[in-house]
Amino acid sequence: MGRKLDPAKEKRGPGRKARKQKGAETELARFLPAAGDESSKRLSSRARKRAAKRRLGSAEALEMPKFPGAKPFPGKLPKGASGGAVQTPGKKGAQSLLRASQGKKRPAPTHSSEEEEEEEEDDSEEDDVVNQGGLWDSEDSDADMIDDYGADSTSEDDDEGEELLPIERAARKQKAQEAVAGSQWSEEETEEEEEEEAEEESPESGPQKNDEADGGLQINVDEEEPFVLPSAGEMEQDAQAPDLQRIHKRIQDIVAVLRDFGTQREEGRSRSEYLHRLQKDLATYYSYGDFLLGKLMDLFPLSELVEFLEANEVPRPITLRTNTLKTRRRDLAQALINRGVNLDPLGKWSKTGLVVYDSSVPIGATPEYLAGHYMLQGASSMLPVMALAPQEHERILDMCCAPGGKTSYIAQLMKNTGVILANDANAERLKSVVGNLHRLGVTNTIISHYDGRQFPKVVGGFDRVLLDAPCSGTGVISKDPAVKTNKDEKDILRCAHLQKELLLSAIDSVNATSKTGGYLVYCTCSIMVEENEWVVDYALKKRNVRLVPTGLDFGQEGFTRFRERRFHPTLRSTRRFYPHTHNMDGFFIAKFKKFSNSIPQSQTGNSAASTPTNLDLPEVKDQMTPKPKGSSHPAKKARVAVKAKQQLQKRQHPKKASFQKQNGISKGTDSSSPTVSCDTKSQAASKLQDSSQPAQKAEVIRGPKVPRKLKQQSAMPQASKKVAFRKQNASRGTDTEVPVLSLSKTQATLKPEDCDQPLGNSKRAEKVKQQLPEQPFKKAAFRKQNGTPKGPETSTVSLLSSSRPPPAKRRKSQSRGSSHLSS
Amino acid sequence: MRPLTEEETRVMFEKIAKYIGENLQLLVDRPDGTYCFRLHNDRVYYVSEKILKLAANISGDKLVSLGTCFGKFTKTHKFRLHITALDYLAPYAKYKVWIKPGAEQSFLYGNHVLKSGLGRITENTCQYQGVVVYSMADVPLKPEESFSYEEKTNLASIPLTAYRSSSQTF
Numbered sequence: 006m007g008r009k010l011d012p013a014k015e016k017r018g019p020g021r022k023a024r025k026q027k028g029a030e031t032e033l034a035r036f037l038p039a040a041g042d043e044s045s046k047r048l049s050s051r052a053r054k055r056a057a058k059r060r061l062g063s064a065e066a067l068e069m070p071k072f073p074g075a076k077p078f079p080g081k082l083p084k085g086a087s088g089g090a091v092q093t094p095g096k097k098g099a100q101s102l103l104r105a106s107q108g109k110k111r112p113a114p115t116h117s118s119e120e121e122e123e124e125e126e127d128d129s130e131e132d133d134v135v136n137q138g139g140l141w142d143s144e145d146s147d148a149d150m151i152d153d154y155g156a157d158s159t160s161e162d163d164d165e166g167e168e169l170l171p172i173e174r175a176a177r178k179q180k181a182q183e184a185v186a187g188s189q190w191s192e193e194e195t196e197e198e199e200e201e202e203a204e205e206e207s208p209e210s211g212p213q214k215n216d217e218a219d220g221g222l223q224i225n226v227d228e229e230e231p232f233v234l235p236s237a238g239e240m241e242q243d244a245q246a247p248d249l250q251r252i253h254k255r256i257q258d259i260v261a262v263l264r265d266f267g268t269q270r271e272e273g274r275s276r277s278e279y280l281h282r283l284q285k286d287l288a289t290y291y292s293y294g295d296f297l298l299g300k301l302m303d304l305f306p307l308s309e310l311v312e313f314l315e316a317n318e319v320p321r322p323i324t325l326r327t328n329t330l331k332t333r334r335r336d337l338a339q340a341l342i343n344r345g346v347n348l349d350p351l352g353k354w355s356k357t358g359l360v361v362y363d364s365s366v367p368i369g370a371t372p373e374y375l376a377g378h379y380m381l382q383g384a385s386s387m388l389p390v391m392a393l394a395p396q397e398h399e400r401i402l403d404m405c406c407a408p409g410g411k412t413s414y415i416a417q418l419m420k421n422t423g424v425i426l427a428n429d430a431n432a433e434r435l436k437s438v439v440g441n442l443h444r445l446g447v448t449n450t451i452i453s454h455y456d457g458r459q460f461p462k463v464v465g466g467f468d469r470v471l472l473d474a475p476c477s478g479t480g481v482i483s484k485d486p487a488v489k490t491n492k493d494e495k496d497i498l499r500c501a502h503l504q505k506e507l508l509l510s511a512i513d514s515v516n517a518t519s520k521t522g523g524y525l526v527y528c529t530c531s532i533m534v535e536e537n538e539w540v541v542d543y544a545l546k547k548r549n550v551r552l553v554p555t556g557l558d559f560g561q562e563g564f565t566r567f568r569e570r571r572f573h574p575t576l577r578s579t580r581r582f583y584p585h586t587h588n589m590d591g592f593f594i595a596k597f598k599k600f601s602n603s604i605p606q607s608q609t610g611n612s613a614a615s616t617p618t619n620l621d622l623p624e625v626k627d628q629m630t631p632k633p634k635g636s637s638h639p640a641k642k643a644r645v646a647v648k649a650k651q652q653l654q655k656r657q658h659p660k661k662a663s664f665q666k667q668n669g670i671s672k673g674t675d676s677s678s679p680t681v682s683c684d685t686k687s688q689a690a691s692k693l694q695d696s697s698q699p700a701q702k703a704e705v706i707r708g709p710k711v712p713r714k715l716k717q718q719s720a721m722p723q724a725s726k727k728v729a730f731r732k733q734n735a736s737r738g739t740d741t742e743v744p745v746l747s748l749s750k751t752q753a754t755l756k757p758e759d760c761d762q763p764l765g766n767s768k769r770a771e772k773v774k775q776q777l778p779e780q781p782f783k784k785a786a787f788r789k790q791n792g793t794p795k796g797p798e799t800s801t802v803s804l805l806s807s808s809r810p811p812p813a814k815r816r817k818s819q820s821r822g823s824s825h826l827s828s
Numbered sequence: 829m830r831p832l833t834e835e836e837t838r839v840m841f842e843k844i845a846k847y848i849g850e851n852l853q854l855l856v857d858r859p860d861g862t863y864c865f866r867l868h869n870d871r872v873y874y875v876s877e878k879i880l881k882l883a884a885n886i887s888g889d890k891l892v893s894l895g896t897c898f899g900k901f902t903k904t905h906k907f908r909l910h911i912t913a914l915d916y917l918a919p920y921a922k923y924k925v926w927i928k929p930g931a932e933q934s935f936l937y938g939n940h941v942l943k944s945g946l947g948r949i950t951e952n953t954c955q956y957q958g959v960v961v962y963s964m965a966d967v968p969l970k971p972e973e974s975f976s977y978e979e980k981t982n983l984a985s986i987p988l989t990a991y992r993s994s995s996q997t998f
Contacts, residue, residue: 372936376967400882424882439893443912449876451883452893464885 019172063182233271252286259283260307283307287314294490297479300497300533303568309585316585317482317489323368324384326410327357328445329417332378334359340373351384354559357417358387377444382410385480385582385592389471389528390414392555392596396521397422399468404457404511407434409441411473416447425450426464430457458506461513468522472511474504474540476531480591483584497535504529504540512548517599525550525597530590532581534567537593541579542572549601554578555594560587563595829868829888836901840865840872843899843907844917846958847971851920863895871900872907874916911970914960918968921960923950932963935970 048056259279262269266276280302288298291314305313325348327334334350334357341348345365351358359379361368368374369381395401395415406412406427416425427442427450429435435454442450455463457472477500478488508527517523527544529536541563544550552575563579565572579595832840841852848855856863861876868891875883875895883894896916899909909917927935931945947964961969 372933375936424879426882426886435892439897442893443897446915448896449879450894451879451886451891453886454890454892455886463887463890464882 059181063178063180247289249290252290256283256286256290256311259286260311263307287311291318292486292489294493296493297489300479304532304534312585313583316583316588317486320483321383321584321588321590323361324351324382324387325359325361325368325379326355326382326387326414327359327379328377328413329357330421330446331376332373337373337378340378341371344371344373346371354391354557355384355387358384360384375444377446380410380413380441380445382414383590385530385587385589386410387414388555388557388560388580388582388592389473389526389594390418392528392557392594393469393471393524393526394556395419395423395469399423399519399522400466401425402460402467402470402511402514403427404460404470404472404507405429405475406452406473407431407438409438411471412438412450413442413445413447415471416442416449417445419449421447421449423449426453426467427451428453428455428457428460430455458510460510465514466516467514468516468519468524470511470515470525472507472525472527474507474527474529474536476500476504476529476536477533478530480530480532480582480584480593482591484590497533500531501535501540504536505543508540508544509547512544512550512597512599513604515599517549517602523599524553525599526555526594527597528592528594530592532583532591532593534564534570537581537595538564538567538572538576538579539570541576541595544597545573545575547605548599549603549605550597550599551575552578553596553598555580555596557594560594563593829866829873829883829891829894832865832867832872836867836872836905836907837865839901839905840899840907843909844913847909847917847922847960848920849922851922854920855916865898866894867901868894870902872898874898874913909971914968914971917971918960918962921968921971923953923957923959924962925949925953925959926962926964926966927969929964932969935961 259282262271263276263279263283266279270276270279284295284298284302287293287302287310288295291298293301293314301310301313327337338348338350338359341359346368347362347364348359349362351360373379374381390411393401393415395418397419399419400423401415401419403412403415403425407429409427412425412427419425425447427438429438432454435452438452442452453463477492477497478485479492482488511525511527515523515525527541531537541552545552552573555578557580560580560582563572563576563581565574565576576595579593582589582592582594584591844855845852855874858876861878863874863876864880866873866875866880868888871893873894873896879895883891896912897910898913898916899907901907925941926947926949927941927945928947931941934945935941941961950959953959958971960971963969
């Protein structure tokens with residue numbers, strides 16, 4: 006009840022309070038005229054005197070009640086008397102007389118005392134005129150008591166050309182009075198201030214500060230002494246009894262210093278000391294563990310770091326996703342608004358999202374919720390499914406599906422067609438998946454309870470896979486503040502290890518030759534590079550996948566390098582989301598395309614675990630591990646992958662080793678390199694070919710050649726192939742070779758197993774075909790397809806080489822032709 | 829996961845027939861493919877054959893759910909229909925009860941429907957007939973056992989209209 010205090014409201018009116026309660030602006034104004042008006046204008050001597058008098062007068066007026074015995078006072082009395090006398094005729098007249106008297110009197114005061122006195126006197130004279138009546142109850146008091154709003158004292162202002170309302174004049178008068186009082190004080194202090202640079206005392210130097218504030222350009226930081234890092238003693242003290250205010254201020258100071266380190270640093274203190282101090286302070290202020298905060302400091306620049314930490318203190322807005330299987334967003338929004346929920350569409354990027362600002366009913370208990378018309382889901386959780394872009398009648402695997410939000414989104418995008426296999430390793434959370442999927446009316450889903458790493462063994466060959474890997478949860482600190490302290494190095498590495506395993510399993514579960522798919526989306530709700538870019542980079546090295554754009558046009562790009570690590574350049578197509586920039590949970594999304602079903606073996610590895618690339622030729626499949634994925638995709642992808650993997654090839658030493666080896670071996674004798682080269686070759690072949698058939702054909706084609714060359718061992722063909730391949734590669738030093746080379750390289754490193762497999766296939770095919778009198782035919786076809794031989798090799802080599810030079814296109818025709826021929 | 833035995837099939841169909849009568853065949857032969865019922869851990873799942881093929885690869889102890897759960901068999905081999913079957917029963921329901929908006933909320937949160945909350949009702953609904961309760965917007969709410977019956981005029985004497993069966997939890 007009662008009058009509300011509104012400090013911004015200007016006090017108007019004739020009353021006392023209007024003049025009294027002026028607050029800050031008075032403080033400022035006191036110095037503004039002092040600093041601004043008078044100093045800004047080049048005042049005439051008269052004006053200066055008048056101004057001085059005004060100031061003095063106000064000071065005197067303040068002083069007079071305080072210090073009746075003050076020095077200026079006696080001096081003023083006679084003036085006052087005269088002033089009083091002068092005043093009678095009229096204000097203006099008084100003013101003029103006052104001025105005159107001031108003028109007369111001026112010399113006296115100047116002689117007598119310092120500037121202050123003079124000012125005071127001048128001011129006080131002026132004020133005397135006005136205040137005297139009030140103070141002295143002279144006959145003129147009534148006249149003076151009549152609030153002239155400082156008309157007397159401000160008549161000079163009028164003379165000076167300012168048109169002020171009476172109230173403004175009164176205000177000025179009062180300000181002048183206060184200014185005088187303050188100026189005395191401030192004058193004394195100013196000198197002190199200037200001498201010492203103790204910024205801690207700046208609060209005390211109120212006028213000083215006001216000047217600074219009014220000056221605008223000057224800021225407190227400049228005025229203050231450069232921020233001093235507290236000594237060790239103080240730090241210990243902080244540890245025991247942290248004063249959050251102080252720490253917060255120190256955080257801001259350090260950030261400001263570090264922003265402009267060259268000029269603001271304290272001598273003798275290194276940057277790392279500041280950073281160390283900042284880390285400790287942030288950890289204390291926001292309650293983080295040291296490890297996590299150190300990681301965050303590596304990740305974000307300082308300005309963003311503070312924003313990020315602040316954003317983690319605040320929960321993200323509640324968002325929900327319309328279930329388009331049952332309703333439309335418009336209808337749902339209408340229904341919810343009728344129930345009393347305040348909501349808005351989520352953004353341009355989502356057609357089904359709604360953000361809830363506030364709600365009078367529990368948003369998770371409305372009849373619409375029970376009827377399955379919507380699902381409460383974080384905005385960032387909608388993104389990976391949008392990136393995955395599932396099509397109708399596809400087979401999709403969701404490896405870590407609980408609580409089922411993403412799975413149901415996939416189902417609604419597929420319109421309940423196709424099949425989704427929703428899997429989770431946690432039985433408790435699976436119950437929520439079951440409940441949610443039934444509630445939302447999803448009918449095309451099978452829910453299973455496997456460890457994700459078992460996946461390709463249980464069932465594979467999916468068109469698309471979504472892997473929302475379990476992570477450290479550093480992106481959702483606002484949901485779970487315990488993450489701030491309970492994560493350390495071991496946890497992150499453990500998570501990363503699990504994620505790598507899961508990702509490899511997921512990749513193996515994708516069918517690269519799927520007509521509409523072959524995609525995998527890997528996402529985490531973490532912002533750590535160890536769990537995101539590192540895992541993705543690992544997968545790129547270990548499997549026949551490449552990164553593709555996610556289709557999300559907003560979000561920050563993933564890192565391609567971070568501290569001492571360097572990642573593949575295509576990692577730029579991954580996306581990172583942060584709570585402080587996008588107002589959604591921290592998230593990382595990467596979309597892979599698998600271009601070959603074969604699994605590259607490590608250099609020393611065997612082909613046991615590798616999967617065959619060729620699946621189009623049933624006759625060669627008998628001995629191959631049954632993964633009927635054609636290399637059609639691989640071929641295409643291979644080509645694309647070539648570019649992507651050019652860098653990878655640099656990392657792939659085995660390839661080079663084998664390359665060299667093979668160069669040395671004309672006919673290929675060692676098996677190790679052959680395997681690699683074979684792999685490369687086969688891979689190159691497969692990569693180059695659009696269809697699985699071509700790849701296989703190439704292998705087949707090579708196959709015949711190999712036995713021709715070396716019929717001793719099974720490895721030999723490979724070796725020979727490799728040799729030939731190598732030679733071809735070696736002979737070619739041209740651009741045409743490069744793709745092949747790169748392919749081979751990449752293939753070599755990436756897919757030694759592939760090599761084995763195709764070789765195996767080719768060998769088998771070859772064996773099969775050797776029985777048929779087709780080899781020469783094939784050879785011829787091969788030769789034809791190969792085009793111009795490049796190297797000075799033997800016939801076989803040249804054949805092989807000739808097969809090499811024509812990348813993709815040739816191969817395609819080749820393979821198709823050869824497949825035709827062979828089949 | 830296994831197909832239903834004869835006995836189980838009979839029991840289940842009897843229950844379902846209470847709500848949809850002879851329209852049972854429509855459940856099996858749908859335009860978008862053949863659907864079938866499978867039993868897994870005492871629960872009956874209604875799946876299309878395409879899904880069934882993939883689900884066959886999953887070992888029994890790891891399979892949690894497939895397609896839609898229609899209901900479950902109790903320990904004494906009675907069949908209990910679940911709310912999740914509503915989407916399939918509602919289109920073929922023979923007897924329907926519409927309730928007023930005011931009674932809808934109360935019904936949804938567990939209470940019986942009184943006569944005063946009744947909006948419309950299919951004619952010739954016998955007592956203890958299985959009905960599907962709808963809201964006035966034709967949104968199916970729940971299949972229920974009807975306590976009172978038939979002609980509207982006679983309902984005046986019987987206050988309770990639909991007895992809400994105990995909630996089915998999953």
